[in-house]
Amino acid sequence: MVYLLSLLLPFCCCTHVGQSQNEHQLRSFQRKAEVNLEIQQLKSKMRDSRLQKFRDELRNRSQVLKKLGHIDTDGIVQLKGQAACLIETGDNLLATELMFNGTFNDLNHHQVAALTSCFIPGDRSEEKIQLRDELEKPLQQLQDSARRIAEIQHECKLEIDVDKYVVASVQPFLMDVIYCWSMGASFAEVIQMTDIFEGSITRLARRLDEFLNQLKAAAHAVGEVDLENKFGAASDSIRRGIVFANSLYL
Template identity: 40%
Template sequence: MESEAKMRELERKIKESKSLVLRDDLRRRRRVLRRLEFVDKEGVIQRKGRTACEVSTTDELLVTEMIFNGQFNDLSVNDAVALLSCLINTEKKKESDKPPQAESLEVPVRQLRETAQRIAKVMQDAKMTIDVDEYAGAFNTNLVDVVIAWCQGAKFSQICKMSDAFEGTIIRCLRRLEELLRQVTLAAHSIGDVELEKKFDEGGKKLKRDIVFAASLYL
């Protein structure tokens, strides 16, 4: 009986500890959302927050910040899609990975990393466990040229020769990217940005074609 009582007491303490950890984590996350202005001081969801609700395929905070910073506004359709591919492709970088050849994306990619660093620092200030450099460097650019070529109408066999990535990896990334494009199209619509909505919608249509999206393809 005594051992059972001790066991119940131990279980109670474990539950209390877990509850405290979850409460602290939730408090930190709310602090991040307030500082990034996704919610107000009372916790009421704001315009940024409503936009972020449309995104689930990748880091919704980063995507939303990029949209509100206007980081897609001056990009061509193909470049906007290629930039979004960096958020989908988070595989660990290899020494053989080369920087994208597309010069038009040199500045946008740098801005992406700067935005990611700013978000990570806000998280860090809110006492969340995060490595700023690791978070900002997690977004991989090695499929940028592949995505641009695909949007330009290249064959699947051609884009596979442009990357060391496995065929299955390329297909999964393109499919997830198309899903993300549907989400950011809705996000742009939610804030009334017609031009950005059209850009993302057109990008999705360019991406969704051929063997990559064949219904009979098993991955």
């Protein structure tokens, strides 16, 4: 009898240990399933949160477009919105604002070339900006318009720093250079007017020409013949000399 018990005892112990291990594994699998379910629920909440955030931002941006007159209360694109759709190189909201608030109407094509250069991002000058009288007022109007657009975006609950938007949107570092170049100054003369490198001036002038042609197309689309001609004249006035020489891009 004792001998028989001695034979069965290890078997019973192994059976007990095996059951304990199975129960532990079962609990582990159950916990893993619970964790996976929690993960899926959290992912679903994150997707819903991102989708809701996107919807909120879309609604807020639509409100901005309504306040600026790009779309009506039914979401139908207006003339201002049609013009903005044709502008890609610069800030289209700001550019169309100047087109429709009369800022460009009061300027000659040399001033237009200078003012629109502020839309083109480029190198910053370390020197203090000193503008001639005929450029100071247009620059102030541009800055005021940029601030108004930023404030409207802020009112519509878009995340925006008004001052940073104005600084980023208005870059007048080559405004005087482009004005003189448009007026017929030589390249040797204009490069002495700034500490910005010659290559940067060339790149900005070429991008400015592209921007002016987009403005010209936008003016044509909304039937503004005078503005269309003015943007065309501004483009023609800077498309000359070494700045647009093909050899620079060989």
